Amino acid sequence: MRRLWASQGAQVSRLTRVRYGPVKLPRRLARGRWDELSKRQIGELMQALDAGSGSNR
Known part of the structure; x- marks a missing residue:
């Protein structure tokens, strides 16, 4: 996420995880x-x- 926003000229100071998958x-x-x-x-x-x-059980 930091690199994504940095590519748009924004600086990320903090990231907070809100989920793991679903x-x-x-x-x-x-x-x-x-x-x-x-x-x-x-x-x-x-x-x-x-x-x-990608496995079919």
């Missing part, structure tokens, strides 16, 4: 902390990984 990170989740995924979130993540691998 899994949105809760706003209350502090830096360096973790939260357990629900079964639904695990399923969504596994689906995204399968779709990205």
